[in-house]
Amino acid sequence: MFGGKSKTQIAQTAPAASTATLDFEAQFQPAHFQLDPFAARAAANRLSRVTVELEDGDTLTALLVRNEVSGDEARATIEAMKSAYDVRKARAGQSFTLLFDRSQPQSFRGIEFDPDAERTVSVTRNSGVQFAATTAKRALSSRTVAARGTIRSSLFEAAANAAVPSQVLQGMIKAFSYDVDFQRDLQPGDKFEVMYDMQMTDAGEPVRSGELLYAQLTLSGKVKQVYAYKHEDGSVDFYDRTGKSVRKSLLRTPVDGAKLTSAFGMRRHPLLGFTRMHKGVDFGVPQGTPVYAAGDGTVDHANWAGGYGRLIKVKHNAQMTTAYAHLSRFAANIQPGAHVRQGQVIGYVGTTGNSTGPHLHYEVMKNGEQVNPNNTMLPAGTNLEGRDLVAFAKVIGDRETQVASLGTGVILASARTTVVPVACRADAPC
Incomplete structure (x- = not known):
């Protein structure tokens, strides 16, 4: 355990003659070596554990050296650790348990820590200044x-x-x-x-x-x-x-945390100054908020569209189409012909085109005519x-x-x- 000396016992029962060769080979496979429980218990009792925390501006190497680990051992430990953990993710306040066996000339035996709540990483000495890392999943x-x-x-x-x-x-x-x-x-x-x-x-x-x-x-x-x-x-x-x-076939609100800032119907245009029909609904949400496809369908348009700015249109069936305007950008792989699922992220809120601030302009079209999303009867699912x-x-x-x-x-x-x-x-x- 942790590089300490241990005794092993090998089964001595003689195999039957007809299977002597096979049984002899099987006896000496690694799976048949058993650690002497007394030796294992003694080795465990000799181990002392020291829990330390990484300080602000500290490095793992400096932490180890500061706690009675030689420079060579510290560097070898960190190098072995890299196979199981990205050491660059170590942060101030993170705890590490150092293992020592004071009965050994090289007393530092390894290090254990929990990089997250789901796993434990152990780096233990094999021989000399050689270390190996293992990861164990914590039971959830x-x-x-x-x-x-x-x-x-x-x-x-x-x-x-x-x-x-x-x-x-x-x-x-x-x-x-x-x-x-x-x-x-x-x-x-x-x-x-x-x-x-x-x-x-x-x-x-x-x-x-x-x-x-x-x-x-x-x-x-x-x-x-x-x-x-x-x-x-x-x-x-x-x-x-x-x-x-x-x-339903379509979501009424294709963005989370939305505040309705402009309803469907006649309104005074905030930029042009005159009253005209507002053929959609506006949702005020922060820049970059994900926008979801209101229903399953095929992307019909994903490009710049004048005052709409960056615009996506999704055709859901022969009758229904939805449009999402003023987007800051499109999601990956969103292009004409792409198939999308209801609730899939298709773009991100922006203020492109004729817009006074970050918001989503959302339109529902039935047979090519804009309709009020809140008044439209939508067919239910299965x-x-x-x-x-x-x-x-x-x-x-x-x-x-x-x-x-x-x-x-x-x-x-x-x-x-x-x-x-x-x-x-x-x-x-x-």
Whole structure:
């Protein structure tokens, strides 16, 4: 262990004559060497561990040398480490555990550290000043987490107070974006509820959020719910309680965190000064915000278009086309003829063409005529049937049981929501 001396034992049982050659060869394969447990325990007991932190402006080499590691050993350690870790990513405050065996002439035996919550990197001495690096994945477990809260000023603030990960929040917004206008439909006092997977270490440290499982919005007393359902092919879609797809042919709001700054209809043009028809809707969002394809389709146009600036048009079917104007740039591989999926990033918000500031101008065209996206009836996606519908009913039951287990133990988001793992409530307290 860590280069220390150890004894090995080799099985001495004589093989049968008919298989003597094969068994003899098998006996001496590396997998049949066993470390003497007493020697291993003794070696482990001799090791001392010193935990140190990288200081501001420090280097790993300097850190090692400052802690009784020779220059040659430090350089060899860093060189070996490069095969498992980009040493340039080491930052001030990062902890490293140095291993020493004071009974050995060369007492430094190696270094261990966790570059992130998911893995441990070890660099250990082989012989002399030769070191080798290994990476071990840390065991992660998936836990179902739920949070709920009341919206006071914005959904983003309420979700942040509830410690809802941004990835989960964006997933919830996308799932509801087919029939919820997040700028106009949300009011103070509205409520949200969300359930999602969270990957955690054995110590209970959150590592990353997983899939959105369930979400609910209560808007002016009207409850809207979406449930995730995984199909046999592994794809995941969202459905209401009856198994109807929440997907529509087109998104009403193809950008996250959007503020409606100009509606469809007659308006005074901000640059030209006279009143004319505004044949789309404008969303005020920061420069560079991703813009999503409102539905599956084929890129019909991706180029400069006069006052529209950088413009993308996506043809969805024989009747429906959407347009996205004033973009700062197009996403990779977005060009005429490219096929896009609903929710795919196709460009980024800008202020090109006739524009007073960063925003997305969004148009929906039916049979070549611009129509109001908020007043247009959009056909729904495919609904669940047969075995899928039966399986989905069980999913709903499971989610309701998990939500009920939260009881009243979650504080309102406006007062700092406590996020409680479902498994830690009711009959299985933490």
